[in-house]
Amino acid sequence: MNVYGRVARPFDDRFDLTNRLHAAFLDRTVPEHARRYYFCFGGIAFLLILIEIVTGVILTFYYVPTPEEAYASTYYISHFVNYGWLVRSVHYWAAQLMVVFVIGHMLRVYLTASYKRPREFNWVIGVGLFALTMAFTLTGHLLPWDSGAYWSTTVTLSLADKIPVIGSSISYLMMGGEGVGAGTLTRFFSAHIMLLPAALALFLGAHFWMIRKQGISGPL
Numbered sequence: 001m002n003v004y005g006r007v008a009r010p011f012d013d014r015f016d017l018t019n020r021l022h023a024a025f026l027d028r029t030v031p032e033h034a035r036r037y038y039f040c041f042g043g044i045a046f047l048l049i050l051i052e053i054v055t056g057v058i059l060t061f062y063y064v065p066t067p068e069e070a071y072a073s074t075y076y077i078s079h080f081v082n083y084g085w086l087v088r089s090v091h092y093w094a095a096q097l098m099v100v101f102v103i104g105h106m107l108r109v110y111l112t113a114s115y116k117r118p119r120e121f122n123w124v125i126g127v128g129l130f131a132l133t134m135a136f137t138l139t140g141h142l143l144p145w146d147s148g149a150y151w152s153t154t155v156t157l158s159l160a161d162k163i164p165v166i167g168s169s170i171s172y173l174m175m176g177g178e179g180v181g182a183g184t185l186t187r188f189f190s191a192h193i194m195l196l197p198a199a200l201a202l203f204l205g206a207h208f209w210m211i212r213k214q215g216i217s218g219p220l
């Protein structure tokens with residue numbers, strides 16, 4: 001018996017799952033003008049998010065978010081955990097590609113004028129998604145706790161400190177004390193694996209809901 005027969009058919013026999021999921025999510029015709037590679041950038045960004053979730057969860061099995069252990073634990077993942085180097089590299093490169101494809105997607109939406117009425121709210125949600133992508137990059141970058149991570153975060157937070165009126169509060173809140181240290185690492189780790197994913201889920205839910213309601217924008 002094949003995999004479908006063993007795994008899915010018992011559920012299909014009882015709940016008609018495959019047909020219902022197909023009707024709910026996949027049974028849509030992509031309009032002719034949208035069958036171009038640059039209309040896939042948003043979907044690719046979503047695929048990369050899924051890769052980030054799977055590899056990120058595996059990394060948390062070994063990563064230790066303390067100044068004493070963080071660097072050693074990432075070294076351990078890369079050199080001693082089976083396929084740890086692969087999981088870590090995929091997590092890193094999918095994150096880089098994510099930035100590339102989110103910017104590509106944003107440019108596509110802009111150049112096809114898809115941000116116009118009635119999709120303005122979805123553009124605003126998109127700006128939130130872009131900010132979240134950048135926040136993931138910033139918080140993830142500190143986690144290996146090497147000198148590059150330490151100094152780039154120090155520079156970013158000192159830039160945040162220069163924002164008029166609220167800057168010093170923002171940088172203090174992110175640092176969790178005076179200067180980049182244990183407090184910063186704990187806060188960035190917590191944001192990277194809990195706060196930001198929760199916000200991303202909410203924003204993506206709203207993004208996809210609006211795309212479903214409004215359909216893909218028409219030809220120019």
Ligand code: HEM
Pocket residue numbers: 038039040041042043045046102105106108109114115119122123124125126127129130133207211215216217
């Ligand atoms: C995490 C990042 C994002 C993901 C996963 C995502 C995903 C998607 C997907 C799958 C679509 C369907 C059409 C397509 O793929 O081109 C779409 C459409 C759209 N996205 Fe995004 N998106 C993201 C970020 C953004 C950003 C940064 C903006 C703008 C600032 C944006 C604005 C829009 C708009 C306005 C549409 C409707 C386009 C149309 O109807 O032609 N999105 N998004």
